[in-house]
Amino acid sequence: MMIFVVVVVSGLAWLLGISMRTMMVNALKSLHKPDAAMSRAALVTSAAKPVGALEPATTAKNESRSRSASEKPTSRPVRIIVAMTGATGAILGIRILEILRDMGVETHLIVSRWAAETLKYEGNYSIKDVKNLATFCYAHNDAGALPSSGSFQTDGMIVVPCSMRTLSAIRTGFADDLICRAADVTIKERRKLVLVARETPLSPIHLGNMLALAQMQNVVIFPPVPAFYTRPKSLSDIVDQSVGRMIDMLGLESDHFPRWNGMDQSKA
Numbered sequence: 001m002m003i004f005v006v007v008v009v010s011g012l013a014w015l016l017g018i019s020m021r022t023m024m025v026n027a028l029k030s031l032h033k034p035d036a037a038m039s040r041a042a043l044v045t046s047a048a049k050p051v052g053a054l055e056p057a058t059t060a061k062n063e064s065r066s067r068s069a070s071e072k073p074t075s076r077p078v079r080i081i082v083a084m085t086g087a088t089g090a091i092l093g094i095r096i097l098e099i100l101r102d103m104g105v106e107t108h109l110i111v112s113r114w115a116a117e118t119l120k121y122e123g124n125y126s127i128k129d130v131k132n133l134a135t136f137c138y139a140h141n142d143a144g145a146l147p148s149s150g151s152f153q154t155d156g157m158i159v160v161p162c163s164m165r166t167l168s169a170i171r172t173g174f175a176d177d178l179i180c181r182a183a184d185v186t187i188k189e190r191r192k193l194v195l196v197a198r199e200t201p202l203s204p205i206h207l208g209n210m211l212a213l214a215q216m217q218n219v220v221i222f223p224p225v226p227a228f229y230t231r232p233k234s235l236s237d238i239v240d241q242s243v244g245r246m247i248d249m250l251g252l253e254s255d256h257f258p259r260w261n262g263m264d265q266s267k268a
């Protein structure tokens, strides 16, 4: 009798164990079930409040112009990471943020510590003004922010202006801050990376780093060198022409600067 009771009780315990295990497995499976609507919602939610981000400052305008014709339509807007580092030329970063905002592009801004310092010398923009031009901003040392993961999809990244320090770190994959990590991710994910490298004159070290990066298919070295054939009348003409070409390099199209229209016969 005793043996019978023991056998029945252990049988019940065994059955209970199986059904509990099945319930737990099913519960875990349902947690990881791919659900397109959920994933999209999760992406939007996490993008809406990234770690260390400011509130979105601007409303996207003119959305129809933000995606280039060759791109497949997706449910998210065109998304570009903009990083500003401590080379002179903060106005280039500021102007690109303004133009991308007007094009309806979602911008993710990272400003290095030395970019914030040089900004103080170069004009009347405060760091707050600059951050307000971007859709989202991150602290330069926030390695857990969205742009540090390849699974956060973007349409490319531009470092503008790009110091020789950041350029060398990107070249070697020394991803010790969010800018270098995001650039590293952009390279490994084979997305477009535009480096607006600013220094003069250039040493063999600078040139070696630029050559190594330029040999990667998805990296463009874009020194902000003015074009004079457009007869610029002001600094802002020079900046706009340069920034317009940078936007071209990202595979987007803007029409706020004059393009070469062929030879003018009256000058021949």
Ligand SMILES: Cc1cc2nc3c(=O)[nH]c(=O)nc-3n(C[C@H](O)[C@H](O)[C@H](O)COP(=O)(O)O)c2cc1C
Pocket (backbone or CB within 6 Å): 084, 085, 086, 087, 088, 112, 113, 114, 115, 117, 118, 121, 162, 163, 164, 165, 166, 167, 198, 199, 200
């Ligand atoms: C006013 C000012 C202008 C600078 N201009 C340049 C420059 O044009 N190119 C450059 O590579 N570094 C320049 N630097 C030096 C960089 O700011 C410095 O190397 C810094 O460590 C770069 O750090 P980051 O790449 O993290 O921003 C400048 C520094 C100051 C204060």
